[in-house]
Amino acid sequence: MVSKPRSEWSTLLSHLVLAAVSLHAAVSSVQSSRGAAAGFLLQTFAAMAMLAPGLNTHEDCLAGAWVATVIGLPLLAFDFHWVNGDRSSANLLLGGGMVLAVAGDHLGPEGCSVAGQAVLLVVAVTILIVAVFTANTYGMWGGAILGVAGLLSRLEQDKLMLLPKEDVCRWALAAGSWAYCRALQTQRPQWE
Template sequence: MVSKPRSEWSTILSHLVLAGVSLHAAVSSVQCSRGAAAGFLLQTVAAITMLAPGLSSQEDCLAGAWVATVIGLPLLAFDFHWVNGDHSSANLLLGGGMVLAVAGDHLGPEGCSVAGQAVLLVVAVTILIVAVFTANTYGMWGGAMLGVAGLLSRLEEDRLLLLLPREDVCRWALTAGSWAYCRALRTQRLQWE
């Protein structure tokens, strides 16, 4: 049996953990927030398709990751804003994500990368702002970790912590942010009930 390099194992593990955490978050949030559950489910599907080499082409996998970023992440933030009465920000985030999803073919690879990073950072900052004003600790951590994932994706370095690929470290931060955000949604719902 040929052993796989450490970076390949790291990539597989980061995809699996992101898919598992996102699936758990989707199942646990479906009763209180269908929009957030759909966003978590999009993250799950994107992470799984990146692991299945025979399932689809690399271009299809990247398209799935694009949709999970520009539609899935705004869906996550939508409920957080909506429950707090900020309906205009919720609709603006979701509408902007839908427009970007449609316009993705016209942006090119560099434009899609910049737009995806911008969506990640905007969602992170808006979640962080709402969490600070509502004193939701999990929301603060979730927003901070999503922001870390967005900032790390902007780095030029190919390898980061312990010589892991930058994309894997971003996925680990996204996983931590998704877990914290799922807890934040539950905390927020308990506060409003």
């Protein structure tokens, strides 16, 4: 009986932290990067939707997480590539996310899960690569943390570190979002 309330508190707290970190990142980056701010804002709305009464059904969770993953995360990567002059990779990531968002109804639950995890890993790796070449420490940490979140989501276990796997992934996504926000703030002055 004790583990069920702990699990509910863990889920509630992970959604709150992800929403707060993403909202702060969106507000912090809106002046320098509207694309990244929009990506952070999509993460905020997806996390907050789970906190609203009546909207926390399984379908709503999947739809919100799907949009935040296939559109929001490529928007974050878009800015890292765009600022460094890699316009084709930036457009390819964003275009691929848009195509996946439209095709989501045709993929089925397992296909959406695999595609979402693939987007998460592709975004993490591409930002990590840009961060390594620009010596952006926060970007490196953000890429590594987001990559870990993507790999953890593929595990078969329901619990990690005594918490539900989804909660651990949300904590990692919140930490990665904070690091990406800091990476954007440190990257912008180098190129302006």
